[in-house]
Amino acid sequence: MTEITTLNLQRVLNDLFEKGTAYHTLRGIHNAAKMIFNYAKEVGVIGVNPVEAVFVPKKKLTLEETNGEDVSKLYLETDELKVFLNTVDAHRNIMNRTLIYTIAFTGMRPGEAIALKYEDIDLEKKSIRINKTTYAKKSLRGDFDLTPPKTISSIRTVDIDDIIVEKLKELFHYRVIREWIVSDYVFGNIDGIPPTVKSLNQTVRRLGEKTL
Structure with missing residues (x-):
């Protein structure tokens, strides 16, 4: 967990987005990851929650x-x-x-x-x-x-x-x-x-x- 970075997490969401994963599913994944890393921060496993700077990608319409x-x-x-x-x-x-x-x-x-x-x-x-x-x-x-x-x-x-x-x-x-x-x-x-x-x-x- 200490080796996971914001870039790692962003790449995961971007990859799921490119594969057609629904936006609300991505939001759910983002929220779940945020809670997990928040807990890790609270108990002292990590100093910074890497999910804080991760955004959920959305389709850009023409x-x-x-x-x-x-x-x-x-x-x-x-x-x-x-x-x-x-x-x-x-x-x-x-x-x-x-x-x-x-x-x-x-x-x-x-x-x-x-x-x-x-x-x-x-x-x-x-x-x-x-x-x-x-x-x-x-x-x-x-x-x-x-x-x-x-x-x-x-x-x-x-x-x-x-x-x-x-x-x-x-x-x-x-x-x-x-x-x-x-x-x-x-x-x-x-x-x-x-x-x-x-x-x-x-x-x-x-x-x-x-x-x-």
Whole structure:
């Protein structure tokens, strides 16, 4: 274990990716490896977790493939994501910033993120339980139902990085000091109501255009 490097692990994921392994399977492998090496670090076997700098590869779509696609389905390369997130950092709405970061770092669907409630998040264990999504009726804020994900396999718990933990804490603190309306929803805005997937997609598009 002490001889395994970040490059070794990255090559393994890249090789599986080239062989057609599904993205969610790669995410599972990445999460499992991260937990194993975190434990090794905690008991003193290693000093640094080599998985921290490993990324899960995604398919880069062509313009033809993305034509007409919903922005939530588009994948960005690592460098492109960094540029995009720099633009997100300058966005004035802290709720939107935190929501976009959470989606980008966890791979969850926009509807799943919007449906998150405080009870779904464990900042101590650094995990998020995903067991529902939103079903919008008329694309109006607040006019939605909470429904189970499309498949049983979509019900899952994902690990979150320290950066997401800190951004969530910042959002929660901001909500209190600004006296926003109390809401069960993690991404409830000043009035306690979360955005629609449509409005989130529009925000992402506008931010994306600024990076061109």
